[in-house]
Amino acid sequence: xxxxxxxxxxxxxxxxxxxxxxxxxxxxxxxxxxxxxxxxxxxxxxxxxxxxxxxxxxxxxxxxxxxxxxxxxxxxxxxxxxxxxxxxxxxxxxxxxxxxxxxxxxxxxxxxxxxxxxxxxxxxxxxxxxxxxxxxxxxxxxxxxxxxxxxxxxxxxxxxxxxxxxxxxxxxxxxxxxxxxxxxxxxxxxxxxxxxxxxxxxxxxxxxxxxxxxxxxxxxxxxxxxxxxxxxxxxxxxxxxxxxxxxxxxxxxxxxxxxxxxxxxxxxxxxxxxxxxxxxxxxxxxxxxxxxxxxxxxxxxxxxxxxxxxxxxxxxxxxxxxxxxxxxxxxxxxxxxxxxxxxxxxxxxxxxxxxxxxxxxxxxxxxxxxxxxxxxxxxxxxxxxxxxxxxxxxxxxxxxxxxxxxxxxxxxxxxxxxxxxxxxxxxxxxxxxxxxx
Amino acid sequence: xxxxxxxxxxxxxxxxxxxxxxxxxxxxxxxxxxxxxxxxxxxxxxxxxxxxxxxxxxxxxxxxxxxxxxxxxxxxxxxxxxxxxxxxxxxxxxxxxxxxxxxxxxxxxxxxxxxxxxxxxxxxxxxxxxxxxxxxxxxxx
Numbered sequence: 236x237x238x239x240x241x242x243x244x245x246x247x248x249x250x251x252x253x254x255x256x257x258x259x260x261x262x263x264x265x266x267x268x269x270x271x272x273x274x275x276x277x278x279x280x281x282x283x284x285x286x287x288x289x290x291x292x293x294x295x296x297x298x299x300x301x302x303x304x305x306x307x308x309x310x311x312x313x314x315x316x317x318x319x320x321x322x323x324x325x326x327x328x329x330x331x332x333x334x335x336x337x338x339x340x341x342x343x344x345x346x347x348x349x350x351x352x353x354x355x356x357x358x359x360x361x362x363x364x365x366x367x368x369x370x371x372x373x374x375x376x377x378x379x380x381x382x383x384x385x386x387x388x389x390x391x392x393x394x395x396x397x398x399x400x401x402x403x404x405x406x407x408x409x410x411x412x413x414x415x416x417x418x419x420x421x422x423x424x425x426x427x428x429x430x431x432x433x434x435x436x437x438x439x440x441x442x443x444x445x446x447x448x449x450x451x452x453x454x455x456x457x458x459x460x461x462x463x464x465x466x467x468x469x470x471x472x473x474x475x476x477x478x479x480x481x482x483x484x485x486x487x488x489x490x491x492x493x494x495x496x497x498x499x500x501x502x503x504x505x506x507x508x509x510x511x512x513x514x515x516x517x518x519x520x521x522x523x524x525x526x527x528x529x530x531x532x533x534x535x536x537x538x539x540x541x542x543x544x545x546x547x548x549x550x551x552x553x554x555x556x557x558x559x560x561x562x563x564x565x566x567x568x569x570x571x572x573x574x575x576x577x578x579x580x581x582x583x584x585x586x587x588x589x590x591x592x593x594x595x596x597x598x599x600x601x602x603x604x605x606x607x608x609x610x611x612x613x614x615x616x617x618x619x620x621x622x623x624x625x626x627x628x629x630x631x632x633x634x635x636x637x638x639x640x641x642x643x644x645x646x647x648x649x650x651x652x653x654x655x656x657x658x659x660x661x662x663x664x665x666x667x668x669x670x671x672x
Numbered sequence: 673x674x675x676x677x678x679x680x681x682x683x684x685x686x687x688x689x690x691x692x693x694x695x696x697x698x699x700x701x702x703x704x705x706x707x708x709x710x711x712x713x714x715x716x717x718x719x720x721x722x723x724x725x726x727x728x729x730x731x732x733x734x735x736x737x738x739x740x741x742x743x744x745x746x747x748x749x750x751x752x753x754x755x756x757x758x759x760x761x762x763x764x765x766x767x768x769x770x771x772x773x774x775x776x777x778x779x780x781x782x783x784x785x786x787x788x789x790x791x792x793x794x795x796x797x798x799x800x801x802x803x804x805x806x807x808x809x810x811x812x813x
Contacts, residue, residue: 385704387710387713387714388710388711388713388714514693514697514700515693517700517714517717518693518696518697518717518718518721519718519721519722584710586704586707588705589704589705589706589707590705590706590707591707592707594706594707597705597706597707598678598706598740601678601702601705601706601740602678605678605680629705
């Protein structure tokens with residue numbers, strides 16, 4: 236397996252080695268070693284929970300800087316619908332699109348527009364025969380990676396349709412090539428304005444099998460601060476917004492599934508909730524469900540860690556922006572079939588960190604873990620650098636740490652030592668007393 | 673019995689519906705770490721999940737022992753519930769004695785025991801009215 240490029244990283248100088256991120260990581264990918272957090276890249280799913288909870292801002296999202304705009308002759312902005320929810324008192328998306336042009340982009344291709352196409356393809360896809368139901372949305376890259384590492388049996392349920400950002404990148408590039416035949420492919424830069432680090436990982440790791448159509452990934456927050464000053468200078472923007480209610484609604488949890496027009500759906504958001512749903516779906520059958528939308532962030536994409544606004548305020552703003560938009564202007568008169576270019580290969584199961592590739596060896600290690608666990612206090616305090624006593628026992632057996640790191644165990648050792656020392660002192664005092672008499 | 677055998681013990685809490693299925697999730701995690709195939713993991717997880725739910729609905733909880741051997745995985749689910757009056761009837765799809773309040777939660781569809789049988793290679797039920805029930809299931813590796 237090639238090395239997975241992550242978009243969540245650590246500023247070692249700021250990390251104090253506390254246990255906030257350790258305890259919050261849903262895949263137990265973090266350990267504290269030598270007083271600093273250490274992320275296991277095989278286990279990390281780029282959900283950004285550690286960025287959210289770090290009190291010292293030591294965990295950060297990695298994305299491309301605005302300066303990368305200078306690397307391309309023809310620059311296309313691909314704004315995530317979440318961007319629209321960041322602005323106070325905004326009643327017209329045209330201001331954002333005009334602002335992006337004024338900021339230096341040659342073209343703007345709304346991801347919300349591509350989202351409408353994906354919604355239409357999803358409806359068509361659900362009509363196919365012999366599909367393994369419920370079909371799970373492939374839009375949130377955290378969920379896709381979570382399923383591929385942990386839910387082998389659900390890989391087949393993940394919809395093999397490209398997420399809107401990828402479709403937007405492809406269509407935007409084709410449009411640019413058609414309108415500007417003088418441009419070389421390398422002159423065109425597609426810049427996704429992303430709410431979260433997971434989408435950065437998606438692009439950098441070529442999720443879709445081949446190279447992504449997105450070249451650089453900017454953060455909503457970086458773009459926001461620059462864009463807002465350009466937007467303030469606009470009196471009346473050019474009419475240019477092409478997205479409808481359906482596309483813009485993708486920013487909010489439930490937006491994608493409600494627009495599939497099929498009431499047999501489930502939408503869950505927040506990584507802990509999502510895990511519980513996946514565990515349950517994995518264990519039983521749900522004939523009543525056709526479609527499942529899962530978002531790693533609370534509230535959906537508006538809850539991403541690379542945004543500015545409070546997710547619930549952003550959600551309220553998106554709702555009011557949606558009010559006067561047409562329903563789905565990009566799918567009028569569409570042909571009722573899913574084009575090949577939006578299909579991707581079936582998701583592959585990629586197990587992470589088995590104890591050993593040899594079953595006998597793995598069984599022996601598991602037995603050792605059980606033995607060690609008996610002596611651990613089950614406090615899950617995290618002082619040893621592992622999130623739970625169970626994880627600590629596993630780390631010991633894997634040879635990554637030693638039992639002395641357990642403070643409860645060491646306290647007992649210390650008490651025993653003191654007790655022995657005191658007994659010896661008393662014994663010696665008694666001896667001296669006897670010698671004197 | 674080979675010395676490679678590993679045993680896990682779980683207590684299933686009868687008061688708490690929301691935690692039913694927790695032991696199954698835990699076993700799934702350990703089987704993954706041991707490198708079992710997705711198919712084996714799923715069969716064990718489903719059979720155990722159904723068993724856990726049954727113990728919560730009918731028997732006020734119980735215990736689960738999971739034994740992982742070289743050739744098979746054995747699950748022993750024991751409870752001190754009311755026992756099963758007619759095992760043959762209980763094995764029929766759609767037959768359930770669950771009360772309405774349980775059904776309103778989406779359980780009690782009468783698929784628990786049939787599914788446990790369907791997903792395992794061997795299943796034995798030992799039951800005595802007023803004493804309790806033990807279900808022993810095996811999944812071949």
